Amino acid sequence: MIDSLLFHFMFIIFLGIASQWVAWRFKLPAIVLMSIAGLIVGPFLGFVNPKEEFGDLFKPLVSMAVAIILFEGSLNLDYQEVRGLGKPVVRIITLGAFIAWILGSLAAHFVAGLSWAVAFVIGGLFIVTGPTVILPLLRQARLKPRPAAILKWEGIIVDPFGALLAVFSFEFIKFLVLAEVKLEALLWFFLASLLAVILGWACGRGTGWMLQKGHVPEFLKFPVVFTVVLACFAIADELKHETGLLAVTAMGITLANMHISSINDLRHFKENISLLLISTIFIMLTASLTMETLLEILNFRIIAFVVLMLFIVRPLSIWISTVKTDLSKQEKTLVGWIAPRGIVALTVSSYFAAVLLEEGFEDASILTSLTFALVFATVVAHGFSISWLAKKLGLAIDQPPGVLIVGGDSFSTQLGKAFLELETPVLIADSSFQRLSSVRNAGIPYFRGEVLSEQTKYHLEWTPYEYMIAATKLDSYNALVCTTFIPEFGRNNLFQLNIRSKQEADVDDLYHTIGGQYLFKEGVTWEELNKRVEDGDVIKKTTITSEYTYENYVTESHEKTLFLFIKKPSGKLQFYTNEEDPKAEPGDIIASLTRPK
Structure with missing residues (x-):
């Protein structure tokens, strides 16, 4: 056994975070896994005994962490x-x-x-x-x-x-x-x-x-x-x-x-510190x-x-x-x-x-x-x-993970209708009542208000929505929305439309550091998406089977077909982005923007 206080401290932290990751990966209670992990390396195997190894520092460390x-x-x-x-x-x-x-x-x-x-x-x-x-x-x-x-x-x-x-x-x-x-x-x-x-x-x-x-x-x-x-x-x-x-x-x-506002900015960092402390202290105890x-x-x-x-x-x-x-x-x-x-x-x-x-x-x-x-x-x-x-008891959000779309326009309305038809919860938010007119006419749930406002936090029920799409006309606003909501949704679940030009040096620098993932094909901007919808393009939903494979679908698709997302049987969504090109499997539903037949 390694007789090093530094190694044991590192090992305790690693064990706590590993327990959190396994709990996330297999949807198990993290506290249970941390308790079991602590018991195994402590009293069962005798690999670590934090109370003895830390000595007089043990109680102050635990007390400060709890505080x-x-x-x-x-x-x-x-x-x-x-x-x-x-x-x-x-x-x-x-x-x-x-x-x-x-x-x-x-x-x-x-x-x-x-x-x-x-x-x-x-x-x-x-x-x-x-x-x-x-x-x-x-x-x-x-x-x-x-x-x-x-x-x-x-x-x-x-x-x-x-x-x-x-x-x-x-x-x-x-x-x-x-x-x-x-x-x-x-x-x-x-x-x-x-x-x-x-x-x-x-x-x-x-x-x-x-x-x-x-x-x-x-x-x-x-x-x-x-x-x-x-x-x-x-x-x-x-x-x-x-x-x-x-x-x-x-x-x-x-x-x-x-x-x-400063506390809101710091809160997310403190949440990460808190998670690290919870994992470490529970293993130690x-x-x-x-x-x-x-x-x-x-x-x-x-x-x-x-x-x-x-x-x-x-x-x-x-x-x-x-x-x-x-x-x-x-x-x-x-x-x-x-x-x-x-x-x-x-x-x-x-x-x-x-x-x-x-x-x-x-x-x-x-x-x-x-x-x-x-x-x-x-x-x-x-x-x-x-x-x-x-x-x-009917007190859980038992719907499939939903989508919150920021920005009301023609394309957002068609995208919202597609999610509704696939029985995926959707909400379109915009500060302009006028921009929400097509959304209201289509019967899509909407929220009129500024999503970046402090008050929206208390008036909008966020729990049903696992994905966010920033789809307004302003590229900078889309990036700001995605960057703001990274702690709530996670970077993998935040998406925004492609920016108009990534050629200038300053924009290219930002492209890699802030905002969400860029949706669909590179170069497909807000203007193009809305123009296609206004010209009559529709969102088509196709079920992939063992007989009609994804390869068949790609081969038969029109050359201007734009693949949007895949809905899994579990309700999870996979979006096409500049970096990701997912492939649908039998049982999946693929949605694409294409010419009407």
Whole structure:
């Protein structure tokens, strides 16, 4: 075995990202694969043990990573997104969390056999779900906006509160049980929590003001924000353990609701950092477990507790807290089932296991096993079931991947009609009502508005659309649209029409660096496409079979036939571009712009 800290650190990062890639490639829950990978290289094979190898750095590294992940997640908590969901969300993160704490504590005492003191500490911690596990599941499941927003808000808001609730329970228990602990210690906890919120708000406002006024140069924006986040977390955590998570959440929400363009630009980079940290930290935590901890999971009391948390505590807390809200039974069922625990639960429970044992609570020795049993069970159960359950309840986007076309004109209208006839979801967006007239007359779904506007983000439902085509008359605007939406759609799913001239040096440089993939044949521009449609050309759709092959189709096609795209039986689309010339297989449908017969 290679005895190198640098090599082991590289190996952990590689394993985390490899797990993410395999999960994407085979459509599996990434969290499950990361957990299994960590267990294999850690307790099973003994190849790495991050807790021992990193020593005193292990806990600070994990804590800072959790703070960054939580901050990045809270940057997505814009109040405009929660319009119409205010009552259910508030109920779930307050009354629902309180019910889950009480029921979880009762289960820990009567089923897991923990003392009342330890049971209430761990019951408070187990209300958390958190962005480290919720956000990957939401990316995987393609939920409709309402249930997705509820799960996201709950995960990010309750995450720091769960840790704080565990701290509060611990402080309260020490006040009741230990004679040397006075009321002042309990009051200091509440004061420190309030100071953490104020600190987070102040850091958010101050950072936002500096970015708005141009006091931070472009190349320093991310380093400044990153440094302030870590400082905010560290200062609050020094005041009182675990209040740092509350501070960075408050900072993230403050910045998100200032609607600063710089933050939108930085958010995508921070998402990549967050993904890297989630992958690395989850591998580190699972690889640090011991075989004794894993074997202890087989204890009947622990198994019974996990089953109770899955099937009784979580569903009951959601159904009771959402009484007389506008959530449907299907939404309550899905939200009541999905509650995976993750990094925060694992890290904070190990902290409390140590301090409770120091205070003489011997039953706290099983907390690590109990927590990992719940984390692994919820990650596996919810990771594999969320897509299936969402489809059964009608809360998943079950249509084939759709196409969002930017720009209303003759060619866009014909292309939109072709997608509709192939039962592919399509939407044509344009800021001009006049340019959308032919789209409206053809009965194609449309959106009037500027796709680059901040407000469009909240008024347009993006989830059904996996592909975007920028097809306006302005080449520069098409490139800008594609470049802006790279984080949302991915470069492989962004397309634009060919630019009019790539001969000038400045345009040729841009051609290779910005924008989306150039559609169809090289040199086929907006003018040519619209002229052909206005002259009577139509979009023809042909099914390729084993008898009528792609080669037959190409041979029989008119010399001016322009191949547009191929629709696979799965609903996936393959577009013809300047660089890609896909070949249709039996069962595929090929669409082309050609002369009418």
